[in-house]
Amino acid sequence: MIGENTAKKRRGRLRIFFGYVPGAGKTRAMLEAAHAEQKNGQQVLAGYIEAHDRADIAELINGLELLPPLDIPVNGTTRREFDLDQAIRRRPDLILLDELAHINAPGVRHKRRVQDMEELLRAGIDVYTTVSIEQLESMSDVVASTTGMAEPARIPDSVFERADQVEFIDISPDIWLKRLHDGRIFSTEQLRQEAGDLYTPQKLIALRELAQRYRADQFKRYEGRLGERAVEANLYSREHILVCLSSAISNKKVIRTAARMAEDLQGEFTALYVETSRTKELTARNKSELRENLRLAEQLNAQVATVYGEDVPAQIAEYAKTSRVSKIILGRSQNRSRWSVGSGFVDKLTAAAPNIDIYIIPDQESALQSKIPQYARPPLLTLADTGKTLGILLVCTIIGLWFKVLGFSEANIITVYILGVLLDAMVTKGRLYSAVTSILSVLVFNYFFTEPYFSLQAYDSGYPVTFLVMLAASFITSTLTLRVKEQARESAQKAYRTEVLLETSRKLQQAKDTPAILSETALQMLKLLDRSIIIYEVVDDGLSEPLLYNKDGSTIDAQKAKLEAEREVAEWVLRNNKRAGASTDTFSAAHCLYHAVRSGDTVFAVAGIVMQQEEPLEVFESSLMIAMLGECALALEKDKLNELQKESSLQIRQEQLRANLLRGISHDLRTPLTSISGNAGILIGNSAVLSEEQKQELYNDIYDDSIWLINLVENLLSITRIDNGALHLNFQAELLEEVIAEALLHVNRNKEDHVIRVVLEEELLMARMDSRLIIQVIINLVDNAIKYSGSGSHITLSARQEKGLVVVEVADDGPGISPEAKAKVFEMFYTADNVRGDGRRGLGLGLALCKSIIHAHGGHIEVQDHAPQGTVFRFTLLAEEVNVHE
Known part of the structure; x- marks a missing residue:
């Protein structure tokens, strides 16, 4: 399966x-x-x-x-x-x-x-x-x-x-x-x-x-x-080996060495990658090497972690101290790269983590250029940035000439050009334009504002010093501005990814059910990865129809057939609880990368990321996505547990209902059954000596008890159907006068001992209802009035239309109901004072059944006092207009 x-x-x-x-x-x-x-x-x-x-x-x-x-x-x-x-x-x-x-x-x-x-x-x-x-x-x-x-x-x-x-x-x-x-x-x-x-x-x-x-x-x-267990008794005695990942080919040797050390010491093994702002600029070859190194670390049982920051030694030291790392393994080759460390890198790391052992693994192989991480360099010159640079120089020159006309000193003009260098560093990309602007600013200042004018010569012996100070100030200003830009970009990226995770957690907590949880997860993954997402829910140990989300948030239609052809991959992920698809070693030709949304050995869903013509996921993106899927799995598990809890509560309720029914039936059925059997025994054994009047009285008692049992069984069956959701309503427009008349034909035969009156505001008053159920409601209410009010009481059935509703009332002038009983009178198995006019105890199902039926009709039922004495039961139904053409 x-x-x-x-x-x-x-x-x-x-x-x-x-x-x-x-x-x-x-x-x-x-x-x-x-x-x-x-x-x-x-x-x-x-x-x-x-x-x-x-x-x-x-x-x-x-x-x-x-x-x-x-x-x-x-x-x-x-x-x-x-x-x-x-x-x-x-x-x-x-x-x-x-x-x-x-x-x-x-x-x-x-x-x-x-x-x-x-x-x-x-x-x-x-x-x-x-x-x-x-x-x-x-x-x-x-x-x-x-x-x-x-x-x-x-x-x-x-x-x-x-x-x-x-x-x-x-x-x-x-x-x-x-x-x-x-x-x-x-x-x-x-x-x-x-x-x-x-x-x-x-x-x-x-x-x-x-x-x-x-x-x-x-x-x-x-x-x-x-x-x-004995080793784990003292957590601080366990070794924790940390190896640093990079995109260098020689990093594989470092990873294997660290893995052997972790195995020999029987300690924890963690592989750490520090992502910087330049990670995205790595060439495709170096990105592939980084993914291979990451996969190698996973194969060697390393726990892969990713942090983000520009200061690599500080990030490594901070993670090592937080995770209680005992040994850090680094690589060093003849060619210097970001991870092929030199003495400066090690010194910084040692200063930041003085209590941690640091091992340097040398690479004795020939120093090949391919071992050095290469960055995809952007174009050195672009038309837009060139235009911005020339425009800033032109504006600075115009302002300088204006300042000269106004009589400002040369120091003010120099400040204008330094401000221009700062502005150029903010609006252009790369350090080239900042450097060019610094040099051109000095040359332009020399050309326009030093004697001899419109020449690159300078008569004053102090001008060369001025030029050098101006050039140094320009370089320092541009460097600091670029550093601030990098830090701002880093902070914005951190904030964005943190916001996505927090938003994911918040939205998953607010989701009401499994489809909502999966939908929110897919939308958040789309927001994080900017890739089309496909989600399969696990239903009855199989996959449901996929939920497809395109990059722009709309449902994918054109790719649906293609993605459906990959359903085999998603089913394999479900069966094996492992990832598969593009960028993996299983079904590597697939268009999507599939992950199991799982908690332990239980798979709740399968999530796919469309990878066709897209670069593989970055290390940090992959870590965040896995964390997001983990949040989704926890939310789905919580939802499943809530469903199980509801089912358990329903079973407990049903067991309580069953116990109450058995308890009530065992007591309340005994009296009518005993009466029926006793009266039948008298008729069988003494029919010859009984008068016709005595026989008729026994017949009436048997009939009354049997009718009471029939009504009790009907109420029990109706309550059971409603409780199990098996009650099917057949709504039609019905005339209230006909429904009430039909109900009065089936009420207690003792109705002749009471005065029953029907008052309708309109003759053609119609309501939307299931007539057989509303007849049962009216019968129960009238029988209740007959049973709990003495002989000769007055019972009034009335109906009127109010604001699109039909209000039906059953009023009597009996002893009434106490305020305490009014709050419980519609509860199942509740009987007011357990006393009836005929002295027989009831099960308390009739009014509970009435409430369930009226609520199923979208109406409301209540009980009130009847002035000057008695009780009024009132319920509402949706009114229907009378079609006079029919």
């Missing part, structure tokens, strides 16, 4: 066959273990096996069921890949998946085979797989420094941590080299030659030691997790 929560299923078990070199026997050991499982009755499916044309592997594959591969065309050739969908449909007990670090061909659901493995485990299928030491993300740099070659296909170390069993396949270097020369590892001479050159005996010994040490460290960490 699409919406079935896979987290609640039994998760499959993962067994990793781990080695330090290709050809160590990992695949062979995996196949032998699979045959043993098959003998034990397990259904084993060979999902994907790399045989490498080896006869011993092909022999072991015999006897196992092979899954047909998925043929993917790539650049005119065909690549064979693991068929994930077919494997899940087959649902074996165990799947063999060789080469876990393999990168899938374009067009496959997941970019990497390790993601296929994760989905198999979530589906409850056990997986056997193989991994080599160079394929581990945290060890790739160490292995590359040993072998001289980096492995492009890698897996996160968290896979090892989640494995149920890791079996180290050991082999001595001598035996491995003998297998290599005998052709038992690679089938061609060229591959054997390349492997022999790459894996020398010394390198094999080093790799073997690395693998054994890594496996031992994993075992220690496992033991440490068993005693995790």
